[in-house]
Amino acid sequence: MVEISVCFEPLFNGKTDLEKIQSIHRLGYNAVEFWDLSGKDLKGIADYCQKTGIKIGICTLQDPWGNIRLHTDTNIYLQHFSESLELLKLIGSKRVIVLTGENDGQSIEIQKNQIIKNLKAISSLAEKAGIVVCLEVLNSKVDHKGYFLDSSVLGFDIIRQVNSPSIKVLYDIYHMQIMEGNIISTIQENIELIGHFHSAGVPGRHEHFYGELDYRNIFLAIQETGYDGFFGLEYWPTLSDEKSLEKVREYFLDE
Ligand SMILES: O=C(O)C(=O)CO
Structure with missing residues (x-):
């Protein structure tokens, strides 16, 4: 089943994270997601989610x-990743986002190989913990000029080379x-390599x-692949936050 998950970061400015989650829950959504794990009251979030059954779709390392x-020091990276697994366990998130950082001007091959090396290094820890690490491809034209991984072909190629069920692409539509x-x-062609969607x-x-996108058709196509994961709403409302979330929910659920 595809489950809609709301990224609360761009929503309800001025409210605490917990208040944001409560507002989203009241509007009929049962899963939320957020960016950085640091600077959050993870214990408070975990307690609320446990009490109400709200799920955490994904968050960022x-x-x-x-x-x-x-x-470049894989051992230090591994150590940090293993500490992060404890935080993911606390909040009950089974997915985590990693980004590549900016293109540093070295050849694509060198940068790609560093990413593959680090992803391979964390893959067995992720597999043991039942966590899916999602490598996010971003646009480098409008929002993230200079970002390294701006091609889904390259993203899927990296995931194939890492070859672990716990390392996938975050496909942001x-x-x-x-x-x-x-x-x-x-x-449709790469669904086995996709661990999470943003939209x-x-x-x-x-x-x-x-x-320009017909999201109802896209959502249907995703459901028809048998994808069994989260579909994240990561957007900046033009309407009031409540009205916007209500209308987006109606749109997707065809209410
Ligand atoms: O930073 C962004 O633009 C993202 O999509 C993060 O998920």
Whole structure:
């Protein structure tokens, strides 16, 4: 089953994380996600999720550890990753995002091999812990100029070479529409390599019913692949947060 998960970071400005989760829950959503693990009341979040059954779809490895290519000392990276696993266990998240960091000007091959080396190094720990590490491909045209991993072809190639059931791609539909389009076919052809989805309207990164993508068809196509994971809403509302989440929910659930 595909479960919708709301990224609370761009929503409900001024509220605490716990208040944001409560508001999202009240609006009928049963899963949330967030970015950096650091600076959060993880115990408070864990207690609330346990009490209410809310799930955590995904979160990002703490800065600077989230940028996997930057770490050349694999042993230190491994040690940090193993500490992060404890935090993921506390909040009950089975998925974590890693990013690549910026393109440093070395050859694609050198940078790619560093990423593969670090992902291979953490893969057995992730497998043992039942965690899926999701390597995120971002757009380098609008939001992340200079980011290294801006091609899904390269992202899927890295995941194939790492060859672990615990290391997959985070396929962000918003970013990939900006970079390359061909969304539904790419998803269908690579679904086994995708561990999580992010989504937002293109252009603007707003509600899903605005812009050039037909998210109802995309969502249906994902369901038809048999994908059994989260579909993250990571967007900046144009309406009030409540109204926006209500309308996006209606849109996806065809209410
Ligand atoms: O930083 C971004 O733009 C992301 O999509 C993070 O998930």
